[in-house]
Amino acid sequence: MSEPIDSEVVVVTGASAGVGRATARAFAERGAKIGLLARGEDGLEGAREDVEAAGGEAIAVPTDVADPDAVEAAAETVEDAFGPIDVWVNNAMVSVFSPAAEMTADDYRRVTEVTYLGYVYGTQAALERMRPRDEGTIVQVGSALAYRGIPLQSAYCGAKHAIQGYTESVRTELIHDDCDVQLSMVQMPAMNTPQFEWTKSRLPKKSQPVPPIYQPEVAARAIRWTVDHERDELWVGRSTVKAIVGNRLIPRRLDNLLASGGYDSQQTDEPVDPDREHNLYGPVDGDFGARGPFDDRARERSYQLQASMHRRALALLAGIAVAIVGAVVGRRLESNGSN
16 A cells, blocks of 8 residues: 555556556555546446545546547546646557567557557657646556567567657656656566457467566556656566566577577467457457456566665665674674784
8 A cells, every 4th residue: 555645646548457457556545536548448447446446536538549639638538537647657558469470561550559659649648738837757668578579579579669769768858858757667577467368369379478477466566656756767577677687688699598488488278269359459348357367377576676666775774784794794803813
C-alpha cells in the first residue's frame, strides 16, 4: 500500500488487462482518480470495478491509441471529469508471434501504430497539458526488448526500441527547455499477462513469456515507485538486467544463444488453436483481468527491483558493515601488535 495523494489524476492506456490493469489498481490503492483507456469495453468495465473496489475513482474511455484524435479526445474527457492530469502511463500494446519472413506489411504497420505510435500520441497529449503547468509525469512501459531483440517478435522489438529512442530524444528537449515534466521508462521482464491468450501467432505451439516470469503486480509497483521517485529509467527483474547489460558486452554471443534457444523458450508443448481470436485489429470480447495463465510459474516479487528501489538504504547498510568490519580488523591488528 502507498500513502494517499490528494487529487492525483492518472491516465493508463491498455488499462483493460495485464500490466495496465494492475497499474490502475495500484494507483487506486492510494485514492487516485484514473482515466482507463483501452479498446475492449468488457475489460474496461472490469478495470473500473477494480479501481473503485481498491478505493479510487475511474472513468472508462474506449480508445484505440493508434488514432491520435481519439487519444486527444480521451485526454479531454479525463480532464473534464477529474481535472488536470498528473500522471500518464503509456502501456497499450499489440504484437505478433511470427518469423519475420512470414510477417505481412499490415501486421508490421498495425504493431507499429499501436505499440510505438500509441506511446507517441499519448506522450504528446500529456505534454500538451503538462508543459503549461510545468509539472507532471509520463511513464513509458518498456521492456528488456527495448535494448535486446529476440526471434519471433521483430515487430514488437522494433516498436520497443523505437520508444526508447523517442523517449531519450524528448527528454533531452525537456531538459533544454528547463521543463520540470518528468519522462520515465520502466523496462520490464517477462510478465504473466493475458496477452499470450490473444496475441496473433503463426507459431505451431502456444506462445509463452520467456522465463523467469513475473506477476503484473510487480510491474505496477515499479511504475508507481518510478512516479514517486522521478527515476528516468528503472530496470525490473534480474533477467532484464542480464539482457540489457549482456547486450552491451556480448551482443554477438547473445545473437547465437537466442538463435539456438529463443524459439523453444517462447512456446509451450501445446499446439496452438489456428481458429482462436486475436486482438491485433480489434479487441477480443471478455474480461481477462490482470494475470495470464502462468500463475504456477510467476514470481510475486523481484529482489533485484527491491534492491534498486532501496539502493540508498542498502548503500548505507553496506557502508556501516564495512566500517564495523574495519573496526574489528583494526582492533585485532592492534591486539596482535601489542602481543
